[in-house]
Amino acid sequence: MKIGLSACSNGHSEEAAAQTEELVKVLDSFGIEPVLAGHYIAKTDEFSASDKNRTAELMKLYGDEEIEIICDISGGDLANGVIKYLEFDVIANSGK
Numbered sequence: 001m002k003i004g005l006s007a008c009s010n011g012h013s014e015e016a017a018a019q020t021e022e023l024v025k026v027l028d029s030f031g032i033e034p035v036l037a038g039h040y041i042a043k044t045d046e047f048s049a050s051d052k053n054r055t056a057e058l059m060k061l062y063g064d065e066e067i068e069i070i071c072d073i074s075g076g077d078l079a080n081g082v083i084k085y086l087e088f089d090v091i092a093n094s095g096k
Helices: 017-029 051-063 079-085 088-094
Strands: 002-006 033-036 067-072
Touching (some): 051 088
Parallel strands (some): 002 033
């Protein structure tokens, strides 16, 4: 089983990257293969990428037929920025 881990809001700090690595290990121990979105580490302040780029990473997870579940591992302050770029038909038809 594959699970997508997105970061549509606040990116993780470099210091918090160890928590994500620990999550990956735990999921692996249960036989779950995590697929990390490309932008989950904050580049400047809390931003890991532009709204458009964070959305593109999320939509890649929806487009991967092997991924069964998608969970967001970021905060919530910036997530509304992705709404205008979401492909709702793709999401609705993904079964995730």
